[in-house]
Amino acid sequence: MKITRACDYALKVLVYIASENNKNKIFMRNELSKLCDIPDSFLGKILQALARENILVSERGKKGGFKLQKKPEDISFYDVIKAVEGDITINDCLVDKNFCNSSYGCRIQSILEKVRQNLISDLKKYSLEDIIS
Amino acid sequence: MKITRACDYALKVLVYIASENNKNKIFMRNELSKLCDIPDSFLGKILQALARENILVSERGKKGGFKLQKKPEDISFYDVIKAVEGDITINDCLVDKNFCNSSYGCRIQSILEKVRQNLISDLKKYSLEDIIS
DNA sequence: ATGCTTTAAGACTATTTTAGTCTTAAAAAG
DNA sequence: CTTTTTAAGACTAAAATAGTCTTAAAGCAT
Numbered sequence: 001m002k003i004t005r006a007c008d009y010a011l012k013v014l015v016y017i018a019s020e021n022n023k024n025k026i027f028m029r030n031e032l033s034k035l036c037d038i039p040d041s042f043l044g045k046i047l048q049a050l051a052r053e054n055i056l057v058s059e060r061g062k063k064g065g066f067k068l069q070k071k072p073e074d075i076s077f078y079d080v081i082k083a084v085e086g087d088i089t090i091n092d093c094l095v096d097k098n099f100c101n102s103s104y105g106c107r108i109q110s111i112l113e114k115v116r117q118n119l120i121s122d123l124k125k126y127s128l129e130d131i132i133s
Numbered sequence: 134m135k136i137t138r139a140c141d142y143a144l145k146v147l148v149y150i151a152s153e154n155n156k157n158k159i160f161m162r163n164e165l166s167k168l169c170d171i172p173d174s175f176l177g178k179i180l181q182a183l184a185r186e187n188i189l190v191s192e193r194g195k196k197g198g199f200k201l202q203k204k205p206e207d208i209s210f211y212d213v214i215k216a217v218e219g220d221i222t223i224n225d226c227l228v229d230k231n232f233c234n235s236s237y238g239c240r241i242q243s244i245l246e247k248v249r250q251n252l253i254s255d256l257k258k259y260s261l262e263d264i265i266s
Numbered sequence: 267a268t269g270c271t272t273t274a275a276g277a278c279t280a281t282t283t284t285a286g287t288c289t290t291a292a293a294a295a296g
Numbered sequence: 297c298t299t300t301t302t303a304a305g306a307c308t309a310a311a312a313t314a315g316t317c318t319t320a321a322a323g324c325a326t
Contacts, residue, residue, distance in 0.1 A: 001136055001214070001221045004284065008224050011241050028301070042286050048303065061294025064301045077244065081134070088134045091141050107264045108144050111210065115255050122251050131240045137313065161272070175315050181274065194323025197272045 007084045009038045010046050014055070014080060018072040018128040026065040046084060053083035072132060078123035088123075090116045140217045142171045143179050147188070147213060151205040151261040159198040179217060186216035206262035211253055221256075223249045 013036045017027060029047055033040040047066050051058040057069045068075070081088065090112045146169045150160060162180055166173040180199050184191040190202045201208070214221065223245045 001134065001218070001223075003134055003224050005225065006285075015241060030301090039286060041288075044302075045286085045304095051302090058302060059294080060292075060300085060302045062300045063295065064293085066302090077248070085134070090134075091136050092138065093141065108148060111259045111263065115210070115252070115259075118255050119248070119252055122248050126244045126248075130244065139314075163272090172315060174317075177273075178275095178315085184273090191273060192323080193271085193273045193321075195271050196324065197322085199273090 003081055004085050006042070006046050007081050009036070009043065010050060010080050010084045011077070012036050013038060013043065013046070014050070014068075014075065014128055015131050017056075017066070017068055018075075019132045021068055021072060021132075024067065026059065026063070026067045028065040032066070049084050050080075053079070055079060055083055071129070073127045073129035075128045076124045077126045078120055081123065088116060088120055090119075136214055137218050139175070139179050140214050142169070142176065143183060143213050143217045144210070145169050146171060146176065146179070147183070147201075147208065147261055148264050150189075150199070150201055151208075152265045154201055154205060154265075157200065159192065159196070159200045161198040165199070182217050183213075186212070188212060188216055204262070205265060206260045208261045209257045210259045211256035214256065221249060221253055223252075 013032050016032065016036055020027075027035075029044055030040060032038070032047075033043045036043075038046075047056060047058065050056040051066065051069075054069050055075055056066045058064070058066050078088075091109075093109050093112070146165050149165065149169055153160075160168075162177055163173060165171070165180075166176045169176075171179075180189060180191065183189040184199065184202075187202050188208055189199045191197070191199050211221075224242075
């Protein structure tokens with residue numbers, strides 16, 4: 001029932017970038033790695049995922065690096081988690097309908113599905129802006 | 134961001150027992166294993182945990198087995214998850230305060246802590262009774 | 267008492283996921 | 297065309313999850 005460390009790192013690094021966003025500066029992975037104390041190569045994969053999901057812009061070559069693709073208020077906690085570890089599930093059943101097959105089982109699922117929807121809408125409420133403002 | 138399979142099993146087996154609760158019957162592990170299609174030894178550990186946390190009563194020896202220790206409406210989804218996998222955490226930081234150390238970091242934590250509290254209170258809303266009624 | 271049946275506890279193993287590294291390629295700038 | 301940067305994905309290490317097995321202990325029946 002936990003987010004992965006990669007998600008934690010993602011939030012940390014995004015908050016850092018967002019906090020300097022006014023200058024529209026572009027940050028190199030290596031630089032972010034040191035500033036945020038995140039292993040360099042691992043951070044590479046995280047930044048790639050964030051870029052693929054249109055949270056960051058990445059630019060290669062000299063003068064390359066990463067910057068936000070959206071305003072901090074348009075990047076929610078949910079967006080970050082989803083980008084890094086895929087959509088939120090509460091249990092396996094929600095994904096694999098064959099995992100359980102009893103009639104009560106489905107009622108367990110429908111409750112866990114409600115819990116999941118609430119969790120998602122809760123995570124959508126908070127954005128990077130809430131952290132840096 | 135998922136509950137473990139052991140939790141899924143726990144909900145399944147508890148719902149089964151609760152659904153027959155009126156008869157105050159006592160179920161053997163072996164019996165439950167077959168009825169709920171859960172590996173026998175693994176189910177043993179799950180039932181033990183539920184008994185330790187006062188959700189089930191266990192009795193040894195001939196005529197022994199497991200039954201509910203409380204009314205189905207007094208066993209919430211949260212109780213079950215907590216019994217099986219310990220208290221809910223959203224990320225490591227909530228447990229290990231040294232994991233992050235930036236000033237913004239703490240603000241990330243305080244938001245994740247809110248999300249966590251909401252999740253817990255949501256899981257407390259639903260009980261076994263909601264499934265079997 | 268002494269078997270027989272049941273759970274308790276915990277060591278052990280296997281599998282899967284998470285965390286992290288490394289290597290090669292591709293793009294951009296000078 | 298060389299340097300600097302990210303992209304992609306294979307690879308490895310470590311940790312958590314899932315599950316088994318063995319030995320003990322408790323309760324019932326004869």
